[in-house]
Amino acid sequence: MKNNKLLIMLMTILPWLSIPLLGLKTFKRYLPGVIFMSLYLLAEGRLAEKRKWWWFPYHVKPNVLGELPLILGPFFIGSIWIMKYTFGKFKLYIFVNLIIDSLFTFFTLDIFKKMGYVTLVRLSKFQLSIVFLLKTFVLYGFQLFYESILTKRVKTVDE
Known part of the structure; x- marks a missing residue:
């Protein structure tokens, strides 16, 4: 499990190294939506x-959700990358998310199960895919909502 702890720590930290490549403007633009979804994921995890x-036999610390490294690492930064290249192109956004979520569900999840990090209990992989698809719509919808409010504020200030 010691090697697994290192891998889980790297899984959390390595995506953050790509932030300079994202650009500060992009990071700030999509940060509210990704924070909202991260909080949503924490509630969903509970x-x-x-x-x-699902069950995470691995715990970062007692009373901390096992999926926290996934949420704070690949999901958080990955969502910003996906939004950067697909926001405003809904079909592409759905397509990219379907590919990434399917790769996670049907391949990465098996690796995590072998590592002893996570296992599905009462959900099938297909049901997990549906859960991921719903979250895809929630993130995009929140970002649209957020930007429409922001746009209204900018117009009000300029007038």
């Missing part, structure tokens, strides 16, 4: 824990 949808 619900999943209670309903036993």
Whole structure:
């Protein structure tokens, strides 16, 4: 498990090294949506824990969700990268998310299971894919909502 701890730590930290490549403007633009989704994922994690949808035998610390490294690492930064290249192109956004979520569900999840990091309990891989698809719509919808509010503020200030 010691090697697994190192891998999980790297999984959390390495995506953050790509922030300079994103650009500060892009990071700031999509940060509110990604923070909202990260909080959504934390709430979903608590619900999943209670309903036993999946199980994380690995814990960062007691009383901390096991999926926290996934949320703070690949999901957080990966979402900003996806939004940077696909926001405003809804079909492309859905397509890219379907590919990435499918790769995670049908390949990466098996690797994590072998590592002892996570396993599905009451959810099938197909059901997990549906959960991911719903989150895809929520993130895009929130970002549209956020930007429409921001745009209205800018117009009001300029007038």
